[in-house]
Amino acid sequence: MDKILFNGVIKSIDDKDNVYEAVGIKDGIIEFLGTNEEASQISAKEKIDLRGRLVLPGFMDTHLHMLYYSILKDNVDLRDCTSVEAIIEKGKNFAESNVPSRGWLLGNGWNQNNFEQEKRLLTKADLDKISTDYPVFYSRVCEHTAAVNSLGLKKVLSMPEAKELESYIDKEAGILYESACMLPSKIMSEISIEAAKEYVVKGVKDLNKCGITTIHSADFLGLQANRWQEVLRIFQELEAEGRLNVRIYEQCMFLDKENLKDFFNRGYKTGDGSPMVKIGPLKLILDGSLGGRTAAMKEPYADDPTTKGLLNFGYEELLGIVDRAYENGFQLAIHGIGDKAIEMIIDAYEVMDKKYSVKDRRNGVVHAQFTNKELLRRMKEGNVLALIQPIFIDDDMKVAEQRVGKERMEAVYAWKTMRDMGIHTAGGSDAPVASFEVLKNIHCAVNSQNLKSQPVGGWQPNEKLSLDEAVRLFTIDSAYASFEEQEKGSLEIGKYADMVVLDKNIYEINNEDIINTSVEMTVLNGNIVYEK
Template identity: 40%
Template sequence: MDLILINGNVVTMDTNNKKAEAFAVKAGKFVKVGTNKDVLELKDDNTEVIDLKGKTVVPGFNEAHMHLLNSGYNMHKIDLNGAKSIKEVIERSKKYISMKKPQPGEWILGFGWNQMLFEEKRNLTRNDLDQISTDNPICFIRVCVHSAATNSKAIEIAGITKDTPQPVGGKFYRDENGEPTGIFSETARYMIYDMIPDAGVNEIKEMIMDAAKVASGYGVTSVQTDDFEAMPGKDWRKVLKAYSELVEEGILPVRIYEQCLLPDMGRLKEFLDEGYKTGQGDEYFKIGPLKLLTDGSLGARTAYLSEPYADDPSTSGIYVFSQDELDELACAAHEGGLQLVFHAIGDGAMRQCFKAFEKAQNHKFKEDPRFGIIHLQITDEFLLEEFKRQNVVAYAEPICLNNDIHMAEDRVGKERAKVSYNYRTLFDSGVHVSISSDWPVDSVNPMKNIYVGVTRKDYDGYPEGGWNPEQRLTIEQALYGFTMGSAYASFEEELKGSVEDGKLADFVVLSEDILEIEPDKIQDIEVEMTFMGGKLVYSKA
């Protein structure tokens, strides 16, 4: 026996054996889960024994949707998260430039700004960013990743003028004279991104590892990640090569299920023609679904709503695809062997997704396609029922409420907000629900995510009693969504997601008993150790 852990409070997530005090690991899998006595009978001279001294163990957390490569990429940019004013953005940027000393013409990149936090309560403009530099092109990505702010140099390099037509599925904003303001949303972002030099395979590997180590430190052992367009170049072959080399080197501290962003028929056909299908790979890396973005974000008012925004009736957001375009991509991917998992934040976008899923099944019926919708923020009673009717996986992100609590009612009105973010309704109605963070948009720390889902409060404890508290998850539901629910989303519920005989030995040791602690203190729980395949990949000590 390779490893035995005893004297634990093991929360197994196995419905037939919910609690245990010990378990044994051999060849990377759980082989016995039960009492100290039963498990210690398997001990031999080569067994490492860890005394948990009453500590709580849970299965490794499985992030059902995030952007691992982009998170690592952002670690090499100016950090604009939490900036409280445009002045602070400018000051942080100037400090970065004074330290890094970029050459004239070199791109200056930043991530994380949010105009909702600014004293000025407005978007960044090219004029703001021109105060940072007029010699270097600048591109600062909003925290939601659906909009970018640029300076005049970047706009000049991209060749964009007042006469440039708007792209399909996106928008760049103009001032009263018709000149670009510097804000680019949805597909318009690529007018700028395509000008930024791309990275090589070794750089991509470094960025993946930077992010994977952070995730592992929070107890994440599996990630379902959208990486193909994480950075300039949009070269999915390069991304797959980077992962292949990391797996071969045996150094990845997380397991990967790649959500393949291939947003046009040309790229999708290339991918399918090379023989890729959902589920190909091994326990360390697998090809996942076709992932498409069907709309934008609520914060940028680009999420596609069925009715205009309450705080800006001039817009209902942006739909990235027409229904025919989305149907065509869905049918081609479904027939070609790819699962379908689509980003949709607005109720209008979700309606498009459900229609496309039905079209794909009518085109080629499959018994268990496990279609999914990521984010599912602005819903109504019809959509909540449609998840159940079509058996679509709900990729919920409770952590988004840390910000959206302060914005949702302004954006969509109190009545629509009441039937939005209805995660408890989905769980209780029997919908398959997974939980994720959308990192780097929100924190990759599962304890913060679970805290928000269970309390319906922001990190500061607002509002007292929780926002729409009838939608609070139980702690058990939140844990299930982060373990078995996410494993189900990737067809891996027989392989991972619980501390159970025969499953991969991915588990986490916590500083507190998550089932007994006061809900308001969940976000303070720390990860003490993370194991993947029975091997220690992170230790707080």
């Protein structure tokens, strides 16, 4: 063996829920599972005493934006701001000591729901107080709403694409919604390939620190809309250099129809690639977010009856794109938060499943937050995956009932209901929208509480998951979402040696203490890529 890890509690997460004391690794593959006594009889280049710690399969995140997360680390972090004034002050201080990134002053993470007084969206008037010399672009935490200053708005409106997206731009306030939020990135100065590679390496280090060994990541728009091939090149070069310490299942997302057409014409399909970098599903964003009231609902918002949210495209356009995806051998993962959007997604899947006689496409609804019993029934029948983010309740519990009304809260964030019905669910974070710390996600799923462990007893107690269900969300169930359950997601002989070691056995402590557990070690392909 190359390595033997012994004297541990090695929870396999296999079908029989086997627990072992030792695991042996050869050439990045699990070759042995058994007792300490059995392990003592096997020769190995390296033996590691786990000192009784818990070992789980490497964690997976089925939806995030890793490259974008990494790039944002150089921007103004506005998550802790509790007022418009605080945002302005933080922006001024940042501008005094930092050269504008890519020609713009950039910030992200503001959330009007966290403002202590007036809970309103940022406007160009606010951002003009930060700078009138540089364009300013500050995206909301959900990334579905953003504000620009007057100069930034002028630059956006001068773009040919702005005319097509007029309905998503509030010219008076300087607020961009949905697809319009992506316009500024098209006119920012470019990030070089080498700089982007270093961003990826830094981001992956953060992932490894959280025990993550696989990500389903939407990165094609992380640079500029037409540079998706360069993003693939970045990952492939880092893999060849031995510097890519996470497996990537790329959720292929495009802003321009021509780029999507080019992608299809080049013959890519889901599953292409290597064990480290694979083409995943076609990723579409159909509606917006709950906090920004842009999630597409069937009924008006309770706290703003003038709106039902926004759709990025109509049903016929959606159906056309889904048709092309099926024709070209693609799985799909479509962002749907509101019940209207989710219904449209399921409608499109059903039509295309029938047209192409599909049996195991494993298409998904990303988020699937506002459902109902009929939508869930149809998801089960069509084997539509729910790619959920338990950590979203940390923010959404503040506003969910306010947004939709008490009577519509019956089937929201319905994780337990989904699993009991047999709907395949898999866990993610949507980072940088929320933290990809898996143990925080597990805490939210098991306790139905925010990151301050409130409310007592749980927010949606009937939708709490068991600890085993929550762990499976981020291991074997995530592997199922990429057709890789035979290769990873559980600790079994013949599978990849991807593992995480925790400082506490979360199966032996109170559920309330899960949030205080940390990662001690992360192993990818049998190599230690993080050690506390």
